[in-house]
Amino acid sequence: MTALLIFGALIALLLTGMPIFAALGLASLGVLWVMEGRIDAMADTVFASLNTPLLAAIPMFAFMAHVMIRTRVVDDLFDMANKLVGHVKGGLGFATILSCTVFASISGSSVATALTIGSTAIPQMQKYGYRPRDTYGIIAAGGTLGILIPPSGPMILYAIVSDASIGALFLAGLIPGLIVAAIFAVFSWVQANAHGETQKQDWVGAPEVLRALRRSIWAVLMPPVIMGGIYLGVFTATEAAGIGALYALLVAVFVYRNLSLRDLWECLWETMRTTAMLFMIIAAAAIFGHAITLIRLPAQIVEAVTALGLGQTAFLLLVMAAIFVMGMFLETIAIILITTPIILPSLLVLDINPVWYGIMLMINLELALITPPVGMNLFVIKGITGAPLADVIRGSMPYVVLLMLSLALIWLFPALSLWLPTVAGFGRF
Numbered sequence: 506m507t508a509l510l511i512f513g514a515l516i517a518l519l520l521t522g523m524p525i526f527a528a529l530g531l532a533s534l535g536v537l538w539v540m541e542g543r544i545d546a547m548a549d550t551v552f553a554s555l556n557t558p559l560l561a562a563i564p565m566f567a568f569m570a571h572v573m574i575r576t577r578v579v580d581d582l583f584d585m586a587n588k589l590v591g592h593v594k595g596g597l598g599f600a601t602i603l604s605c606t607v608f609a610s611i612s613g614s615s616v617a618t619a620l621t622i623g624s625t626a627i628p629q630m631q632k633y634g635y636r637p638r639d640t641y642g643i644i645a646a647g648g649t650l651g652i653l654i655p656p657s658g659p660m661i662l663y664a665i666v667s668d669a670s671i672g673a674l675f676l677a678g679l680i681p682g683l684i685v686a687a688i689f690a691v692f693s694w695v696q697a698n699a700h701g702e703t704q705k706q707d708w709v710g711a712p713e714v715l716r717a718l719r720r721s722i723w724a725v726l727m728p729p730v731i732m733g734g735i736y737l738g739v740f741t742a743t744e745a746a747g748i749g750a751l752y753a754l755l756v757a758v759f760v761y762r763n764l765s766l767r768d769l770w771e772c773l774w775e776t777m778r779t780t781a782m783l784f785m786i787i788a789a790a791a792i793f794g795h796a797i798t799l800i801r802l803p804a805q806i807v808e809a810v811t812a813l814g815l816g817q818t819a820f821l822l823l824v825m826a827a828i829f830v831m832g833m834f835l836e837t838i839a840i841i842l843i844t845t846p847i848i849l850p851s852l853l854v855l856d857i858n859p860v861w862y863g864i865m866l867m868i869n870l871e872l873a874l875i876t877p878p879v880g881m882n883l884f885v886i887k888g889i890t891g892a893p894l895a896d897v898i899r900g901s902m903p904y905v906v907l908l909m910l911s912l913a914l915i916w917l918f919p920a921l922s923l924w925l926p927t928v929a930g931f932g933r934f
Contacts, residue, residue: 515843516835525839526782529789536796547792554791555784558743559664559671564780565746566656570612571772572753576761578724579621582607585721587629592708595697597633598643601626602690605647606683609654610728615874619648619885627890636700641892642900643693645882647686649871649908652837654682655732656746659837659870660863662783666790666845669859671742672735673926677860678867679732681922685868685911692907723756736929786838794846803850810851817855821862821916824848825869832873836881840870861915864922868912875901875908 514535518528537544586600586607593599601622609618623644630640652659655675664671718725731749734740740748757764764772797803810820824844831840852862874882877898886897915921 519835519839524785525836525842526785526789528839529786529793529842533789533792533796536799537792540796540799547795550791550795551788554665554787557665559661560784560787562656562671562743562746563658563661563783564776565743565750566613566658566661567779568772568776569746569749569753570614570617571775572750572757572764572769573611573724573727574617574621575768575772576757576763578611578721578756578761579604579608579625581717581721582724583622583625583629585717585725587706588709588714588717591706593694594705595694596705597626597630598635598639598693598697599690601630601643602647602686602693605644605650606654606686607725607728609648609650609682610656610731611724612651613656613658615648615651615871616881616885618651619644619882620889622647623886623889627886633706634700635697637890637892638896638900639693639696639700640900641886641890641897642902642904643689645875645880645886645897645901646689646904646907648882648885649874649904650682650686650689652871652874653678653685653864653867654728655679656742656749657867658783659841660867662787662838663841663845663863663866665787666794666842667849667859667863669863670926670931672929673860673931674863675732675735675742676926676929676931677864677922680925681864681868681911681915684914684921685871685908688907688911689904692903696903723760727752727756736925738930786842790842790846793842797846803847806847807850807854810854815855817857820851820855821857821865825865825912828866828869829872829876832870833876834879835873836879837870837873840873841866858919858923860926861919861922865912865915868908868915872905872908872912875905 515528515532518531519525534544534547537547583600583604586603587597590596590600590603604626605618605622608622609615612618612621627640627644630643631637651657655678657678660674660678661671663669664674727749730752731745734748735742735745828840828844831844849859852859874880877883880901883894883897883901886892887894
C-alpha cells in the first residue's frame, strides 16, 4: 500500500508538469519524513550519488554535442549522404536515416537529432515526391537512434543508477543501434519505392561525391575515434568524453572556422544548464532510491519473483510491457530513474546481465519517443512542420512495429549486444 501511495503521488506530480527532479525529491522526502521522522540523511545520499568520476562525462559529452551542432556539421552530413545514395529511387529516405545515425552518435540526443535533421531533410524529401506522413515517420524514427547509439545521455544515466560499466554499455549499444538503423533505412527505401510518385535525384558524379565526403569526414570520424579508443582500451568512457569535447572544439576552430567567441560562450552556457539539470535529477533519483529501500520495495519484488517462480523470460516480459505503457505518458529520463532502482535486485537474482537489460531498455525508450500521447519526437516533428499530429502519428506507426521487432531480436540473441564488450575485455561488466 505504501508503495502504491508513493507511485501515485509521484505520477500525479509528474503529470502536473513539475520537473522530474522536484517530483522525485518531494515524493522521496515524504517517505523519509514518515519512515524516519527526519530528512537530514538525504545530504549524505546526495553527496555519495554525485561523488563519482563518471559524472564528469556528462558535461564533456554535452559540450561536444553543442559545439558540433553550432558548427552546422549536419549540413555537410546530409549533403554527403544525399549525394551518395540520393540518385537511387528511395535513396533520399535512406540518406536521411544515415544522417540521423551519424548525428545521433555526435549529439547523444534523440530530440536534437529529430529537430536538426528534420529541419533539413523533410522539405527535401517532400520536394522529391515523398508522402508527407512518410517523411514524418522517417525523421521521428531516425531521431530515436540518439538513445541507442553511443554516446547516449539516457545510457549514461542508466549506468550511474545501475552501477553498470558505461564503456560496456556504449559498446553494447553499437551493433543493435546499427541494426535498428539498417532496418529503418531498408523499410524507408521499400516504402518509397512502393509509392509511385517518389522521384530520384540526378547523379552528381563521383568527383562531387568525393568532395562531399571530404567536407563531412571530420564529423564522420568522430564516432570511430571515441568508440575505437574505448574498444582498444586506450581510454575510459570518461576520458573519451574529454577527447570528444577537444576533438569537437578543434574541428570547429581549425576546420569549419565558424565558432565565434559568442558561440563558444553559448555552448558553455547550454552545457552548464544541461549538466545542472541532470545532476539535480541524479541527486533526486538517489534520494528516491534510498526511500524505496526504506520501505523494502526492491526486496519485496525479489521475494515476489522468487515466490511466483518467475524466470528470466517471464520477468523481462512483464518489465518490458510495463515500461512500454509508462513510455506513453512519462519522459525517458523519468522511466530510467523510477524503474531501475526497483528492478535491479531482481535482475541480479535472476542472473540477467544489466548491460543486456540496459540495451533492451534503451530500445523500449525509443518506442516511448514515438508512441502517443506523449511521444516527444512526435511533437518535435509537429513543431517544425506544422502538420496535424494525427498525420505524424500515422507516419510513425510502422516504425513502432519495427522497433518492437528489434527489441525481440536483441532479446532472442543477447550476443548482438554483449559480444562487442566481451571481446573488448569488459568481462561481466
